[in-house]
Amino acid sequence: MVLFDIDGTLLDTGGAGRQAFIRGLARVMGARDELAYVSFAGNTDRKVLDQVMAARGQRLEEEEIRRIFGEVAKELRVLLRENPARAVAGAGSFLARLAGAGVALGLVTGNIRECAYLKLGSVGFDRFFRFGGFGDEHAERAEIGRAALAAAAAAGIEGAEGGICLVGDTPFDVAAGVALGIPVIGVAAGKYGACELLAAGAGVVVADFSDAGRLLDWMEATLG
Ligand SMILES: [Mg+2]
Numbered sequence: 633m634v635l636f637d638i639d640g641t642l643l644d645t646g647g648a649g650r651q652a653f654i655r656g657l658a659r660v661m662g663a664r665d666e667l668a669y670v671s672f673a674g675n676t677d678r679k680v681l682d683q684v685m686a687a688r689g690q691r692l693e694e695e696e697i698r699r700i701f702g703e704v705a706k707e708l709r710v711l712l713r714e715n716p717a718r719a720v721a722g723a724g725s726f727l728a729r730l731a732g733a734g735v736a737l738g739l740v741t742g743n744i745r746e747c748a749y750l751k752l753g754s755v756g757f758d759r760f761f762r763f764g765g766f767g768d769e770h771a772e773r774a775e776i777g778r779a780a781l782a783a784a785a786a787a788g789i790e791g792a793e794g795g796i797c798l799v800g801d802t803p804f805d806v807a808a809g810v811a812l813g814i815p816v817i818g819v820a821a822g823k824y825g826a827c828e829l830l831a832a833g834a835g836v837v838v839a840d841f842s843d844a845g846r847l848l849d850w851m852e853a854t855l856g
Pocket residue numbers: 637638639640641673674800801802822
């Protein structure tokens with residue numbers, strides 16, 4: 633079983649994710665906030681909201697949070713229609729190769745579920761993923777990872793026999809894998825470089841998925 637982060641790992645929305653969040657938030661809260669104080673890389677949508685509310689000294693009811701997430705997804709749909717996401721090099725063929733080999737593919741993403749599938753759909757990757765953990769349920773990435781494993785178990789997907797690994801582009805992804813005892817492949821295609829990902833505990837780091845052979849060899853050797 634291989635669990636994938638989305639942004640900076642499989643694709644790049646060119647800032648559409650951040651823009652959708654800014655617009656969706658403004659629709660519910662009134663005033664527009666450019667969120668200059670929020671880093672989205674490796675963050676989770678629920679944690680972004682926590683940071684926004686902490687900066688304002690406000691608290692949101694669960695119903696308002698759901699409403700904001702709904703508006704963010706609406707905005708993202710429009711933005712991606714205008715400017716589709718760009719896939720990380722080799723990601724599509726790597727996913728196809730794993731799926732073809734019978735590997736179960738899941739998501740561990742800070743995105744809310746709807747935004748996750750909008751982004752994946754924008755580059756045609758949505759069909760590869762049937763389960764995952766998402767940012768609308770949990771603020772902490774390790775919790776999102778646990779939710780993904782629970783979703784896999786609920787769907788009757790066994791990861792143990794072939795091992796499990798996680799693929800992500802930030803030290804936050806790596807930390808989540810470490811917390812769960814899952815080896816991590818770092819993809820230095822986003823904001824963080826190989827040194828930072830290795831220092832966080834990544835087992836291997838690649839620039840993108842162009843060299844699928846090297847990744848498959850690493851998986852074979854590490855996961856058995
Ligand atoms: Mg990411």
